[in-house]
Amino acid sequence: MSNPLSRAIRIDQHGGSEELKLVQVAVGDPGPGEIRIRHHAVGLNFIDVYQRSGLYPFAMPLQLGMEAAGVVEAVGAGVTHLQAGDRAAYASNPPGAYCNVRVMPAKCVCKLPDAISFETGAAMMLKGLTAQYLLKKTLPQGGLQSGDFVLFHAAAGGVGLIACQWAKALGLHLIATAGSEEKCALALAHGAQHAINYRAEDFAARVKEITDGKGVKVVYDSVGKDTWDKSLDCLAPFGLMASFGNASGPVAPFAPGILGAKGSIYVTRQTLFTHIATRESTQAMADELFEVVGSGKVKIRIDQRYRLEDVQQAHKDLEARQTTGCTILTL
Structure with a gap:
C-alpha cells in the first residue's frame, strides 16, 4: 500500500x-x-x-x-x-x-x-451521540416520561439544537437557555417548549415560574461555572444535575451537603x-x-x-x- x-x-x-x-x-x-x-x-x-x-x-x-x-x-x-x-x-x-x-x-x-x-x-x-446518551441514558430517578420538564443550557448550539428536536420527539417539555433573543428563537424553532435569555433574566426564577414552582427533573449543562449554582436551584426534589461540559470554565469545588439541602438531588459528570x-x-x-x-x-x-x-x-x-x-x- x-x-x-x-x-x-x-x-x-x-x-x-x-x-x-x-x-x-x-x-x-x-x-x-x-x-x-x-x-x-x-x-x-x-x-x-x-x-x-x-x-x-x-x-x-x-x-x-x-x-x-x-x-x-x-x-x-x-x-x-x-x-x-x-x-x-x-x-x-x-x-x-x-x-x-x-x-x-x-x-x-x-x-x-x-x-x-x-x-x-x-x-x-x-x-448527536451526546444528545442520545443525555436524553436516553442520563436519566433522573424513575426516568423521563412524556410531559416531563427538562432544562437544557446552550440550547442553540450543535448539541442543543439536536436535543431540542429529539426531546420534542420524545414528548418532553424542554426549557432552553441561550445568550441572545436570536438564539432563543432558534431553540424554539427547533422544538423547545420555552426559551430563556440568561443574559436578560434570572433563568432559575423563570424555570420555577414555568413549572409552577416544582422545578425540572433534570438539568443538562455544558456551560459549567457560570450556570452551575442556579441550575441546582432549578431541580425538583430527587432531580438530576447532568454536567457534560465546561464552556464557561470548570465548576468550582462544592460541599456535598448542599445537594441534600436543595432536595436530595443527584449530580453526575458525563462524557461521551x-x-x-x-x-x-x-x-x-x-x-x-x-x-x-x-x-x-x-x-x-x-x-x-x-x-x-x-x-x-x-x-x-x-x-x-x-x-x-x-x-x-x-x-
Whole structure:
C-alpha cells in the first residue's frame, strides 16, 4: 500500500487559537483493529478547544479533532464491520480528525447511511451521540416520561439544537437557555417548549415560574461555572444535575451537603467516550441517531463552514459564542 501525505492541523503546545498550525504529515497503513479514512468533512466541537487550551491536557505534539466523515481507504487485520470503499463517520478518541487522511481505531467508526451526506455525518456524530446518551441514558430517578420538564443550557448550539428536536420527539417539555433573543428563537424553532435569555433574566426564577414552582427533573449543562449554582436551584426534589461540559470554565469545588439541602438531588459528570467504549455500544447509539435523523424528526443544522486552513478563526468564533448549530471544516 502507498503512504499518502495529508494536510493536518497540529499544536506543539497548549495555548490560544494561534497555536493551531497547518502541517503536512505522512500517513501509513492501518494496523490490527485500525482503518485508514479519507475525510470529506470534519466536525468542530468545544472539546477541541478544551484540548487545545490545556483544560484537557495531552502530550505534544497533538493533532486535534474528534469527529469526521469520509470514505474508508484500507482496513487492518481484525476489522470486519468496515471495508475499503465504505462511506463512514465517527466520533472517536484519540484526537486527529483535523486532516485529509488518517489512520485510526476502527471501533467507533460506523457505516454512514447513503441518505446522510458527508457534511451532515461530520456535523452530527459527536453532537448527536451526546444528545442520545443525555436524553436516553442520563436519566433522573424513575426516568423521563412524556410531559416531563427538562432544562437544557446552550440550547442553540450543535448539541442543543439536536436535543431540542429529539426531546420534542420524545414528548418532553424542554426549557432552553441561550445568550441572545436570536438564539432563543432558534431553540424554539427547533422544538423547545420555552426559551430563556440568561443574559436578560434570572433563568432559575423563570424555570420555577414555568413549572409552577416544582422545578425540572433534570438539568443538562455544558456551560459549567457560570450556570452551575442556579441550575441546582432549578431541580425538583430527587432531580438530576447532568454536567457534560465546561464552556464557561470548570465548576468550582462544592460541599456535598448542599445537594441534600436543595432536595436530595443527584449530580453526575458525563462524557461521551465512556458511552462509546465498546464497538457494540457505539453502533447501538449510532443506529438510534441514524434512525431519528433519517426519519426527519431531527434535522442537522450546519450554520458555519470554514476551510481547514481557517481553523484559527473557527476556534475564535466558537469560543466567543458567535456560532449556532453545527460547525464543520471543509477540505
